[in-house]
Amino acid sequence: MSPQDPRDLMEGLAERLPTALPDGVADAVLEVERERSMGDRLAGRPGTVTALRLRGPEYVLALRLGKGRLVAEAQREVRGVVIARQTPPLATWLELLSRQLHVLAAEAAGDAAAVSRALAALGVAEPGSDLVVDPADVAGGVRALPLRLSGRVPDDVVATIQRIGDVLLDTLPRVSGSLQQEQTVLRTATDYLPRTLQAYAALPAPWAQTHRLPDGGTALDALRAQLAVLEQATARMHDAAVGADASALLANGSFLADRFARSSIDLPE
Numbered sequence: 001m002s003p004q005d006p007r008d009l010m011e012g013l014a015e016r017l018p019t020a021l022p023d024g025v026a027d028a029v030l031e032v033e034r035e036r037s038m039g040d041r042l043a044g045r046p047g048t049v050t051a052l053r054l055r056g057p058e059y060v061l062a063l064r065l066g067k068g069r070l071v072a073e074a075q076r077e078v079r080g081v082v083i084a085r086q087t088p089p090l091a092t093w094l095e096l097l098s099r100q101l102h103v104l105a106a107e108a109a110g111d112a113a114a115v116s117r118a119l120a121a122l123g124v125a126e127p128g129s130d131l132v133v134d135p136a137d138v139a140g141g142v143r144a145l146p147l148r149l150s151g152r153v154p155d156d157v158v159a160t161i162q163r164i165g166d167v168l169l170d171t172l173p174r175v176s177g178s179l180q181q182e183q184t185v186l187r188t189a190t191d192y193l194p195r196t197l198q199a200y201a202a203l204p205a206p207w208a209q210t211h212r213l214p215d216g217g218t219a220l221d222a223l224r225a226q227l228a229v230l231e232q233a234t235a236r237m238h239d240a241a242v243g244a245d246a247s248a249l250l251a252n253g254s255f256l257a258d259r260f261a262r263s264s265i266d267l268p269e
Helices: 006-020 038-043 090-107 112-122 135-149 155-175 179-201 205-210 219-242 246-259
Strands: 030-035 048-055 060-066 069-078 081-086
Touching (some): 006 048, 006 069, 006 090, 135 155, 135 179, 155 219, 179 219, 179 246, 205 219, 219 246
Antiparallel strands (some): 048 060, 060 069
């Protein structure tokens, strides 16, 4: 959605945000203000969206339509008292919105994939959208992941991603020409690994590293656990490829397909 279409953006947000939020959450955190003309009332139309307000874990975000332009606001509150207020550019506000939605989905053990779909429908770039591995350049994409994550995650996580990438890239040429085995390794490199990183990158760093989930761990703990599973499975695939054991490699591929079928970090319910 182009920022040049402020009314369309407001209407799109009002329509899709409730579907992105976990069940029962939208009514508590989202407010939509509308202006209803007499014609709207007579026709039973809801009217034009003039303001949106989302109360997220870190920010209270507001977007208003005034005189044909959008006015964005982000404020921090402590016990209902505003301690800081910003008027960020629209692109920054949309990024904050995306992060707050992902946090709300995680806190409610909701479906972060719904958030992704809603934002994609609006043309809003996802946080972590740079963490992709193009099947046309698997080696380049896998090598870029630790570089792109440097400074965004702790050093031990970067090192784990580096090791996983090295093993995958050493495994790929060993299974070249064996369609099923090659597809298993490629799926790990282009889907399971980057998707796991994208899910974590969608969360605000302080929240992900400190907020306690129902099992007592943090989102960062969940990421480390997911990467540990990936590292063990890729090591077994590599051993199977070196030993030319196709059945073992495919068995590990099936395990990963089950373990990483979800589109988000496997947060505890």
